[in-house]
Amino acid sequence: MVEHIERQTKQKDAIRAALADCEEFISAQDLHRKLEDEGSKIGLATVYRQLNALADAGAADTIRLDGQQLFRLCGDDGHHHHLVCKKCGRTVEIDPPSESWLRKVAEGHGFTVESHTLEVFGLCPECQKP
Amino acid sequence: MVEHIERQTKQKDAIRAALADCEEFISAQDLHRKLEDEGSKIGLATVYRQLNALADAGAADTIRLDGQQLFRLCGDDGHHHHLVCKKCGRTVEIDPPSESWLRKVAEGHGFTVESHTLEVFGLCPECQKP
């Protein structure tokens, strides 16, 4: 099998940089718009491709919200979950649940644990204000 | 404001019944196919509308898996989560995580908790066999 050598392109850099700039999860479309606003003329398809590549490579985290896929650069390598504000979309990283609890429950049903997702939705402090 | 009076139709009944028949989560398209197979000629749009209505009314639970929305009739009113087999798709209901833990974490960030989803992916006993 032939190895696929990753090529370094300005588009990839721009996308990665723009993603790194984001503190929160961002959709491919929003990232594309952000790049356009910054002057980078990058095709939407390229943004999707690069984002998926990053996610596949484990360099980016993704969550699904409301039918869209949101991406964020993976800072740490560990598992983490999110508290998502239903109103403004702000997300806060939360600590992993007790992994042992998970494993215990899964194995109680004879399942192995490969991955899991946990998302908590609510209102952030700002959006709770009247 | 005028009240919307729910009308009783055979389509609604059929959809609700078919959904009740399902033990696992099912997509709108699959449910539509199932209904067709049973001889009910119901429009796909109606299935979507009814399913969304059930979900809005809180009578059905929905999860998003792989870009699709899956529905299931809410048997119990409590919260529950799933262990999903990556290979065969089998799902097992699991007990809720310590709700208090969730709330504690969320409130630690000033968030309220409105809802949450937890999905655990792995291999079921069958699919672990070589």
Next chain:
DNA sequence: CTGGATGCAAACGCTTTGCAAATAG
């Protein structure tokens, strides 16, 4: 009768893909 419900097909929004042109190594 009357207004909610249905069915159809067209519209939608997000994402992916085919393909020719551009370009990194």
Next chain:
DNA sequence: CTATTTGCAAAGCGTTTGCATCCAG
């Protein structure tokens, strides 16, 4: 030079919507 990457536009997918028709109340 050659294979990867890009950009564009078209296709794909699940879902929603407009509208004429249907039918429960």
